Amino acid sequence: MSPIRAVILNYMVQYEMTRLDASFAALSDPTRRGVLEQLGRAEASITDLAVKFRMTLTGMKKHVGVLEQAGLVATEKVGRVRTCKLGPRRLTEEMAWIEEYRQLWASRFDELDKIVEELKQKEKIDERKRRE
Amino acid sequence: MSPIRAVILNYMVQYEMTRLDASFAALSDPTRRGVLEQLGRAEASITDLAVKFRMTLTGMKKHVGVLEQAGLVATEKVGRVRTCKLGPRRLTEEMAWIEEYRQLWASRFDELDKIVEELKQKEKIDERKRRE
Numbered sequence: 689m690s691p692i693r694a695v696i697l698n699y700m701v702q703y704e705m706t707r708l709d710a711s712f713a714a715l716s717d718p719t720r721r722g723v724l725e726q727l728g729r730a731e732a733s734i735t736d737l738a739v740k741f742r743m744t745l746t747g748m749k750k751h752v753g754v755l756e757q758a759g760l761v762a763t764e765k766v767g768r769v770r771t772c773k774l775g776p777r778r779l780t781e782e783m784a785w786i787e788e789y790r791q792l793w794a795s796r797f798d799e800l801d802k803i804v805e806e807l808k809q810k811e812k813i814d815e816r817k818r819r820e
Numbered sequence: 821m822s823p824i825r826a827v828i829l830n831y832m833v834q835y836e837m838t839r840l841d842a843s844f845a846a847l848s849d850p851t852r853r854g855v856l857e858q859l860g861r862a863e864a865s866i867t868d869l870a871v872k873f874r875m876t877l878t879g880m881k882k883h884v885g886v887l888e889q890a891g892l893v894a895t896e897k898v899g900r901v902r903t904c905k906l907g908p909r910r911l912t913e914e915m916a917w918i919e920e921y922r923q924l925w926a927s928r929f930d931e932l933d934k935i936v937e938e939l940k941q942k943e944k945i946d947e948r949k950r951r952e
Contacts, residue, residue, distance in 0.1 A: 715917075718840075724921060728927075728928055779921060785853070786915050789910075
């Protein structure tokens with residue numbers, strides 16, 4: 689690979705990693721997950737969301753800011769009201785990461801099952817030999 | 821619902837929410853995601869992991885602690901060596917949450933597409949009326 693391609697590839701990997709960091713961190717809070725579920729049903733202003741989640745405006749602004757940084761929420765200010773709606777990201781990479789992990793997990797435990805099964809078989813054979 | 825059932829249900833919901841908090845937070849760091857991928861291939865000691873991820877033992881211990889708290893890693897100390905392997909959780913709830921979100925997202929954007937389509941149709945009709 690040419691050095692420039694390596695740099696670009698590295699940059700892309702870094703970028704995707706940072707994006708996963710931001711989205712998983714955004715999802716690690718129950719209020720933020722609730723806001724996403726809410727916006728999945730209808731747009732809402734920051735004030736609506738603050739009332740719904742029994743939170744101060746400042747607190748809700750912070751949560752929305754974290755979601756916006758992660759590309760999960762988009763906001764638009766019209767006059768004095770800031771309206772929030774779902775952002776462009778639909779968690780495709782996050783889903784892919786978890787799916788890959790689950791496959792690794794399953795094959796890892798299948799492997800361990802096999803080892804346990806082999807040990808059991810070996811034990812049976814040893815026992816038979818002892819009895820003979 | 822009886823009060824005691826309501827309390828139990830509430831407790832279960834709370835528990836699941838806290839679990840999602842812990843697992844998404846655990847996944848929000850590239851080293852921790854790397855450790856999970858690594859342990860998906862083979863067990864490793866904390867020292868192995870520290871070397872592999874170019875990190876101090878203390879730093880790696882902290883990361884493994886976060887993963888262990890989230891049920892994603894299990895550790896066992898034999899003599900002086902602490903061996904790490906994948907924990908019991910296979911991210912089923914996390915996957916389900918993301919899947920549900922993606923469905924919400926898709927139906928939300930379908931709805932917006934419909935509204936845009938309706939507006940376009942209306943515009944065409946208005947234009948035709950103006951021309952007549």
